Amino acid sequence: MEMSDLPKELVEEILSKIPVTCMRSVRLTCKKWNALSKTRSFVEKHIGEETSRKSSVIMTMNQKVYLLGVSFSGTHNKFDTSIKHKGTLIIRNNNMDSEPLVLKVFHGDGLLLFVMVKRVVVWNPYLGQVKWIQARDSYYQDDFAMGYAKKDKSHSHKILRISNVNSIPYEIYDFKSDSWKVLGITPLEEDVFLCYEALSLKGNSYWVAREKIETRNKKFFICFDFTEERLGSRLSFPFDSYFEDIVILSNFGEEQIAVLFKKWGKFEMKIWVTSKINPTTVSWSKFLEVDMRPFITGCNHVFTQSRGFFIDEEKKVVVVFGRHEFDDTRKIAYIIGEDGYFRKVDLGEDTNIFSHQHVRSYVPSSVHINHPFC
Structure with a gap:
C-alpha cells in the first residue's frame, strides 16, 4: 500500500x-x-x-535568525542539557536579488516581525507565509510590538509602532484592513523611555521602562492593550531596580511572565513569575534565587550582555543567553539550576557584538497572515 x-x-x-x-x-x-x-x-x-x-528558542546571531531546540534529560540536578541549532530562518523575497538587511527582530504569538529601513515584514515560519508592509518613512529608530484584539474571536492581529523621532508618536497597523492609522492616545511621559524590545503575552505587549531623571532612574514595566489600543498604567516589579541593575522579561508558558533581576555589583540572580497579570494589575511569586559567585567571574558583564532567558519549570532550570565573560565574540547559554547546578554551552561566534540582540521562546503558530482558515 x-x-x-x-x-x-x-x-x-x-x-x-x-x-x-x-x-x-x-x-x-x-x-x-x-x-x-x-x-x-x-x-x-x-x-x-x-x-x-522539546522547547524551541529564537535567537539572533551574526545578523541572522536561528531556531534552537532546548531539551533536558535525567532527574533533578542530575540531568543533561542539549541545545542544538534546528535551522536558520530565512525570508524568501522574490523581488530582491539579495537577502534584505534586517535592522531589528520582534516576536509575538508565533509570528516574527523583521524591521527594515523603509518597511517591515511579518512572517509565520511554520506556515511559510510572509507579509510585506510598506513604511511611510524610516523605521530605524522606532520601537515595535505585535498583538491582537481579544474582542474579535478570530484574534485580529495588529502591529504597534512607537516613533522616537517622528511627530506622530503612535501608529497601529491592522492585518484585516491592511492599513495604518494614527492613535490619539496619551504618550509616555517625557522622562520615561522603553528598555529593550517588547514581550508579547495573551495579545498584549509589555516593556521594561525606566525614568530618565538622574535622581530616580527607577525601572518598572508597562503594557500596551491591543484590544483597547491604549497604554496601561505603570506596573511594579517585586524589587526596586535602577539604572545599572539587570532586568529582563521572558515568557513563562502561555499565561505568565517571568522577570530576571540582578542588582549591579551583587552576585545573586533572582527570578520571579507572575501569579496574575493584566494591563493594569500584577502580582508575583519567587521562582529561583542563585548565588552566581562560584560560577561566573565576570557576572555583571555577562548579564549586561544578555537579552533573554528561558525557563524549564519541571526541572527548575533557567537558561540565560549572553556572551562569554572574557570574549565578547562568543555567544554562550548559561544553564542555572537549584543546588548549585551550572553549565555553559558555547553557541558559536557572533562577531557583530553591537547588533540588536533577540532571544525568545518560540511555539509554532497557526495564525494565517494573509487569510483565515477556510
Missing part, C-alpha cells in the same frame, strides 16, 4: 510526527499534503507534537 492510499486521519497522524523544520519539504511533495498541512486539525495536532518534543 502506498502513502497516497492511506486514510486521511492516518496520513495526518504520520505527518504530525515530522519536525517543524522539515515542513517546507512536506508541503512541496504534493498538493494533497500541502493542503492537509494547512488544515486546522493538522496544525493543532502538529504544534502539540512539536511542543511536547
